[in-house]
Structure formats: structure tokens, C-alpha cells
Amino acid sequence: MDRIPILKMGPFLLVTIQVDMHDRLAMMLQEDLTGRIAAGGATGVLIDISSLEMVDSFIGRMLGEIAGMSRILGAETVVVGMQPSVAITLVELGLSLKGVRTALNVERGMELLRASVDESEATYGGPGSQR
Amino acid sequence: MNSTEASKLPEILRQYEAEILSEWLQHQLSSMKLRSSLIREADLREQSRKFLAHFGHAIRSGDDIGSSSWAEVRELLADLSRTRARQGFTPSETAAFIFSLKKPLFTRLREACGNDIESLAVEIWALTELVDTLGLLTAEAHQRSREDVIARQQQELMELSTPVVKLWDNILALPLIGTLDSERTQVVMENLLQQIVQTGAAIAIIDITGVPTVDTLVAQHLMKTVSAAGLMGADCIISGVRPQIAQTIVHLGVELGSVATKATLADAFRLALRRLGATISRTDPAR
Structure with a gap:
């Protein structure tokens, strides 16, 4: 059973989905990721789905749920690199991933994460504070 | 025979x-x-x-x-x-x-x-x-x-009527002409998303000056396009909203959500530039 690797980059966690997501894998990612955020005190999660060609409603909902859980654990989630066809599918499914921030590529996503961390530092006076 | x-x-x-x-x-x-x-x-x-x-x-x-x-x-x-x-x-x-x-x-x-x-x-x-x-x-x-x-x-006709124009670094414009039905929305959406990937644009301006009427269905199609672009990480601004269309939208109770709307493409462009932190200034003519 393969797992989706979670890389730590400073205060952020980087998840690159490079295989076809099936439901078990998505569930496992959810568990691993929430565990890692809680253990390491990450302030941002970046999920790169640029090689994801297909999504269904379940995977779409999982992405939304992961973002929700991360936020509760104090980490901002950015989903990057969505393919046009995937975006169209999600919209047609009625899933616009409310509450998930998106960016075109990893670089932009990182900028977005840094900006949001800076912002929360300015507001709450410390990295990793609850939002 | x-x-x-x-x-x-x-x-x-x-x-x-x-x-x-x-x-x-x-x-x-x-x-x-x-x-x-x-x-x-x-x-x-x-x-x-x-x-x-x-x-x-x-x-x-x-x-x-x-x-x-x-x-x-x-x-x-x-x-x-x-x-x-x-x-x-x-x-x-x-x-x-x-x-x-x-x-x-x-x-x-x-x-x-x-x-x-x-x-x-x-x-x-x-x-x-x-x-x-x-x-x-x-x-x-x-x-x-x-x-x-x-x-x-x-x-x-469909392909001709849905061009995607690059206005500035990271700013795309999508002048829509004619009625938006679901088939055209599909083409528009695909074109726009493709261009967003190609140019790496962060902001897309959808200009609806050429759209004769906006009813609930057209608005729904617009919102679909906006959310698809949003999923790719690009913000949308809707421009070219004529007074009659603004009235219709409010009368119909159409929800445009958090999308920024502007009366003219120029206003939308100015807003886009401001979001990107760019400014336009006039050079001193006396020089």
C-alpha cells in the first residue's frame, strides 16, 4: 500500500499528489496530515495536485475537509496547480472548495502561505497562533 | 429491379x-x-x-x-x-x-x-x-x-466570439459577446482556464458589455466560470455591467457572491493593477 509523502519545509508541510487518488489513499492522507500538523506545529499546508487528472465528488470533498481540519489545527491550506479539466469538473459537481485557498503553482502558493503567516503574526503576535 | x-x-x-x-x-x-x-x-x-x-x-x-x-x-x-x-x-x-x-x-x-x-x-x-x-x-x-x-x-463563431486577451502581466481579459448558454460557457471556461495556465495570470477580467441580457441562468454560468478560475488560483473581476443589467440582477435577486464587479473595463483594469501593486502614472507634460 503506497502512501502519499508529506514533506516538511520550514514551517510548512508540502504534499504532492502524484498518483491517482482513490478513496482509501485520501482517507490516509487526511489522517497522516492532521497527525503531522498536530505533532510539528506547522502553520501552512501546501497541496500540489498538478498531476491529478481526475477528481470525483469524494476527493473534492476530502480536499475541502483537509483544509477545514488544518485550519482548526492552526494551519492555512493552499491547493495549487489544479488542472483546468479538474476545476471544471469540481464546479460542475457544485464543489467550489469554499474556504480553501488556491494558487496557480507551487511558487505562488508559497507566496500566499508566507503572506498569510505574516498577516497572522501581525494580528496575533506569533507564528502558529490560532486563527 | x-x-x-x-x-x-x-x-x-x-x-x-x-x-x-x-x-x-x-x-x-x-x-x-x-x-x-x-x-x-x-x-x-x-x-x-x-x-x-x-x-x-x-x-x-x-x-x-x-x-x-x-x-x-x-x-x-x-x-x-x-x-x-x-x-x-x-x-x-x-x-x-x-x-x-x-x-x-x-x-x-x-x-x-x-x-x-x-x-x-x-x-x-x-x-x-x-x-x-x-x-x-x-x-x-x-x-x-x-x-x-x-x-x-x-x-x-463560438471560437471567434470567446477570445482571451492578455492585458498586462498576470492580467487577462475575457470580453464576452452574445448570450451565454451552457455550451458557450463551457467553451469560455475552457479557453479562460487554458490561458490562465499558459500565462500564469493571477487576475481575469470578464467583460460582459456585449452580453445583451443577464438572467439567473446567465448569472449562474458566470459564477461557474468565476469559481473554476478561482479553483485554479486566479481572481475574477466582472466588468461592463450596464445600469439595466445591474437593475435586473438586483430585481432577480441574483447572488454574485464575493466577486468584484465594475461598470467599465477601465475600472476593472485599475482595480486589477492595484491588487497586483502596480500603478499607472502620467508623465509630466511640461518636461
């Missing part, structure tokens, strides 16, 4: 092929005097010769018109109708090609049957049925090729 064993037609066609061809051609040329600009006589002669050869061959096989021995005839006719439709012939002119064959054939049949009225009637009926079927085939093929042309033009 079930009574082939009695029919004199195959024999006539074999024997008088050249004469029938020349009579037929003459008939066609005299009836198409006005259209000589559309088709050259040599082409017509070649088409007629080929058709008559295939026709004679198929008739000698004695099979039904739907069978494979008629395949070449049917193909030739379909091809001919397509070409003529493209050249600008009317359906009746196209069908006249095949119907004008009746006269020379009938003449030959009458000569062959002599005084035997009974068999002449049978022959003529069989031939008429055959030629009519072929005529219907041409009309159908003509119609189909016209429909193809219309479909292609529709497609072209």
Missing part, C-alpha cells in the same frame, strides 16, 4: 452508353445554362461519364439499390452532391443531375419495346422508381453537407 430477367435496361445501357451519355449531357447543359459559371463542362462530362459507368455496372448486377453493388453509385452521388452544395447549387439543381437521366433512358426504352406497351410500362415504372430513389439520395446528401457547413460555422 426484381424483374431483371425481363428488363431490357442492362442491355440498353451496355449498347448505347455513349449515345445516352451525350444526350444526357446535352440535356443537362441546356437546363443549366445560367450556372455554367459554377461548373466547367469538362468536369460535368467526367462526372456524368463516371456515374453512367457505375450505374450500368450496378444495374447489370441486378441487385437491390441498398446492396453493396450499388455502393459505388451511392458514394459517387453523395460526393457529387457535397461538391455541388459547396459550389452553391440549389438542391433542385443538384437533383436535376440524376433526374435528367430519365429522358434519354426512356427514349431508348421506348425504342427497344416497340409496340409492347405492357412491358414498356413495367420497364418505365422500374426505372422511375430507381431514378427517384437515387434522386432522393442526392437531395439527402446535399442537405447533409449544408448542415455540416452550418455546424462548422457555428463552431467557428
Whole structure:
């Protein structure tokens, strides 16, 4: 059973989905990721789905749920690199991933994460504070 | 053509092929005097010769018109109708090609049957049925090729009417013209998302100046496009909202969500630049 690797980059966690997501894998990612955020005190999660060609409603909902859980654990989630066809599918499914921030590529996503961390530092006076 | 064993037609066609061809051609040329600009006589002669050869061959096989021995005839006719439709012939002119064959054939049949009225009637009926079927085939093929042309033009119109323009680094504009139905929304969305990937744009301005009316459905399509672009990480601004459209949107209670809207493309562009942290300034004219 393969797992989706979670890389730590400073205060952020980087998840690159490079295989076809099936439901078990998505569930496992959810568990691993929430565990890692809680253990390491990450302030941002970046999920790169640029090689994801297909999504269904379940995977779409999982992405939304992961973002929700991360936020509760104090980490901002950015989903990057969505393919046009995937975006169209999600919209047609009625899933616009409310509450998930998106960016075109990893670089932009990182900028977005840094900006949001800076912002929360300015507001709450410390990295990793609850939002 | 079930009574082939009695029919004199195959024999006539074999024997008088050249004469029938020349009579037929003459008939066609005299009836198409006005259209000589559309088709050259040599082409017509070649088409007629080929058709008559295939026709004679198929008739000698004695099979039904739907069978494979008629395949070449049917193909030739379909091809001919397509070409003529493209050249600008009317359906009746196209069908006249095949119907004008009746006269020379009938003449030959009458000569062959002599005084035997009974068999002449049978022959003529069989031939008429055959030629009519072929005529219907041409009309159908003509119609189909016209429909193809219309479909292609529709497609072209759709692609032409949804350009994506790069206004600035990271800013795309999508001027929409005409009504937004679900099919066009699909094309618009695909174009826009593709361009977002290619140019790496962060902001897309959707200009609806050319959209005549915005009802709930159009608004829904717009919102779909906006959320799809949002999923790719690009912000959308809707511009070109005319006063009437603003009134309609409010009256209908359409929810545009958190999308920024502006009255003109210029305003939207200014907003986009501000979001990207760019400014436009006027150089001092006194310098």
C-alpha cells in the first residue's frame, strides 16, 4: 500500500499528489496530515495536485475537509496547480472548495502561505497562533 | 429491379452508353445554362461519364439499390452532391443531375419495346422508381453537407466570439459577446482556464458589455466560470455591467457572491493593477 509523502519545509508541510487518488489513499492522507500538523506545529499546508487528472465528488470533498481540519489545527491550506479539466469538473459537481485557498503553482502558493503567516503574526503576535 | 430477367435496361445501357451519355449531357447543359459559371463542362462530362459507368455496372448486377453493388453509385452521388452544395447549387439543381437521366433512358426504352406497351410500362415504372430513389439520395446528401457547413460555422463563431486577451502581466481579459448558454460557457471556461495556465495570470477580467441580457441562468454560468478560475488560483473581476443589467440582477435577486464587479473595463483594469501593486502614472507634460 503506497502512501502519499508529506514533506516538511520550514514551517510548512508540502504534499504532492502524484498518483491517482482513490478513496482509501485520501482517507490516509487526511489522517497522516492532521497527525503531522498536530505533532510539528506547522502553520501552512501546501497541496500540489498538478498531476491529478481526475477528481470525483469524494476527493473534492476530502480536499475541502483537509483544509477545514488544518485550519482548526492552526494551519492555512493552499491547493495549487489544479488542472483546468479538474476545476471544471469540481464546479460542475457544485464543489467550489469554499474556504480553501488556491494558487496557480507551487511558487505562488508559497507566496500566499508566507503572506498569510505574516498577516497572522501581525494580528496575533506569533507564528502558529490560532486563527 | 426484381424483374431483371425481363428488363431490357442492362442491355440498353451496355449498347448505347455513349449515345445516352451525350444526350444526357446535352440535356443537362441546356437546363443549366445560367450556372455554367459554377461548373466547367469538362468536369460535368467526367462526372456524368463516371456515374453512367457505375450505374450500368450496378444495374447489370441486378441487385437491390441498398446492396453493396450499388455502393459505388451511392458514394459517387453523395460526393457529387457535397461538391455541388459547396459550389452553391440549389438542391433542385443538384437533383436535376440524376433526374435528367430519365429522358434519354426512356427514349431508348421506348425504342427497344416497340409496340409492347405492357412491358414498356413495367420497364418505365422500374426505372422511375430507381431514378427517384437515387434522386432522393442526392437531395439527402446535399442537405447533409449544408448542415455540416452550418455546424462548422457555428463552431467557428463560438471560437471567434470567446477570445482571451492578455492585458498586462498576470492580467487577462475575457470580453464576452452574445448570450451565454451552457455550451458557450463551457467553451469560455475552457479557453479562460487554458490561458490562465499558459500565462500564469493571477487576475481575469470578464467583460460582459456585449452580453445583451443577464438572467439567473446567465448569472449562474458566470459564477461557474468565476469559481473554476478561482479553483485554479486566479481572481475574477466582472466588468461592463450596464445600469439595466445591474437593475435586473438586483430585481432577480441574483447572488454574485464575493466577486468584484465594475461598470467599465477601465475600472476593472485599475482595480486589477492595484491588487497586483502596480500603478499607472502620467508623465509630466511640461518636461
